[in-house]
Amino acid sequence: MPRMTPPDVDRAAASRAAVAARRARAEVKRAIATRARSPLEVAEKAWNDPAATAEASLRVRELLSSIPTLGPTRTARIMERLGIAESKRLGGLGVRQRVRLRNFLEAREDRSARRGNLLVLAGPTAVGKGTVSAHIREYHPDVLLSISATTRPPRPGEEHGRHYYFVSDEEFDRMLERHEFLEWATVHNAYRYGTPRPPIDAALDSGRDVLLEIDLQGARQVRQAMPQAQLVFLLPPSWEELVRRLIGRGTETSEEQARRLETAKIELAAQDEFDYRVVNDEVGRAAQEVVDLLAAPRD
Ligand SMILES: Nc1nc2c(ncn2[C@@H]2O[C@H](COP(=O)(O)OP(=O)(O)O)[C@@H](O)[C@H]2O)c(=O)[nH]1
Numbered sequence: 001m002p003r004m005t006p007p008d009v010d011r012a013a014a015s016r017a018a019v020a021a022r023r024a025r026a027e028v029k030r031a032i033a034t035r036a037r038s039p040l041e042v043a044e045k046a047w048n049d050p051a052a053t054a055e056a057s058l059r060v061r062e063l064l065s066s067i068p069t070l071g072p073t074r075t076a077r078i079m080e081r082l083g084i085a086e087s088k089r090l091g092g093l094g095v096r097q098r099v100r101l102r103n104f105l106e107a108r109e110d111r112s113a114r115r116g117n118l119l120v121l122a123g124p125t126a127v128g129k130g131t132v133s134a135h136i137r138e139y140h141p142d143v144l145l146s147i148s149a150t151t152r153p154p155r156p157g158e159e160h161g162r163h164y165y166f167v168s169d170e171e172f173d174r175m176l177e178r179h180e181f182l183e184w185a186t187v188h189n190a191y192r193y194g195t196p197r198p199p200i201d202a203a204l205d206s207g208r209d210v211l212l213e214i215d216l217q218g219a220r221q222v223r224q225a226m227p228q229a230q231l232v233f234l235l236p237p238s239w240e241e242l243v244r245r246l247i248g249r250g251t252e253t254s255e256e257q258a259r260r261l262e263t264a265k266i267e268l269a270a271q272d273e274f275d276y277r278v279v280n281d282e283v284g285r286a287a288q289e290v291v292d293l294l295a296a297p298r299d
């Protein structure tokens with residue numbers, strides 16, 4: 001192995017330092033992109049903390065384009081408006097540029113202060129999840145009712161893109177590979193159901209509340225993925241009434257009904273995992289209780 005002369009050693013150390021700095025900046029960008037850190041807080045750190053070299057060496061262009069709602073074109077336009085050159089790093093901004101950038105970031109934070117709330121409605125088969133959700137869809141169109149993808153075939157009267165996205169097994173696999181689901185599960189040992197994530201993020205970002213009507217396995221996954229979600233368990237007024245609703249709906253064979261009632265017992269036993277319980281005695285009243293929870297400010 002050839003011996004390294006002093007300038008080579010210097011160069012090797014410098015390139016190691018450059019790699020470490022790049023990694024640290026990538027870390028900051030990732031934190032902004034995932035909303036773990038606000039861009040304003042990153043900028044303030046670059047300006048106030050002499051040890052914050054990763055923040056100070058971050059380019060303004062990188063800071064802005066890491067914000068989930070800003071693409072490269074909008075970033076370029078904003079920088080032009082703020083009078084900040086393309087290659088400027090946060091630490092290299094003049095006083096007036098800092099003031100303009102701080103004002104811009106503060107105004108953005110005020111605007112996006114109200115994020116939408118996410119509420120998961122789950123509960124045993126035939127308790128009335130679909131009925132309560134349909135009521136909310138009709139009387140509270142401001143709430144986004146998530147539309148799931150499913151491999152189950154449509155029932156008469158069900159529309160693709162309104163009740164579900166009816167997809168083939170292959171398409172569902174492709175969506176899984178592309179990480180398009182917030183959660184997914186095989187329900188009643190039969191078909192796969194999944195919640196597409198992009199429409200939910202977009203709605204919450206724009207301040208719109210979102211309701212997911214999904215099964216217990218899905219509710220648990222949402223709790224993991226989005227701990228700020230409120231989990232609501234819909235209860236029947238009594239076990240007898242649940243059986244009556246299932247039989248009254250008449251969409252399952254008696255064998256399937258028996259199987260679902262077994263699952264219902266297991267699901268009812270999980271109700272304590274939920275943040276709230278709502279009794280579906282009367283559809284309009286239960287729906288209103290769910291909407292009130294959705295609209296309540298969260299800490
Ligand atoms: N995990 C999960 N469950 C879902 C999703 N969409 C619907 N479900 C649940 O799948 C179950 C079956 O729904 P569906 O096929 O409409 O039949 P139903 O139970 O007879 O109304 C219900 O418990 C739904 O809550 C989803 O995206 N994810």
Ligand SMILES: Nc1ncnc2c1ncn2[C@@H]1O[C@H](COP(=O)(O)OP(=O)(O)O)[C@@H](O)[C@H]1O
Binds near residue numbers: 128131246
């Ligand atoms: N509050 C209620 N009072 C009486 N019947 C109800 C009520 N809510 C729902 N139902 C009826 O119960 C049956 C099951 O409701 P559904 O919404 O299909 O349940 P889920 O989606 O939970 O499986 C349906 O026939 C529906 O009309």
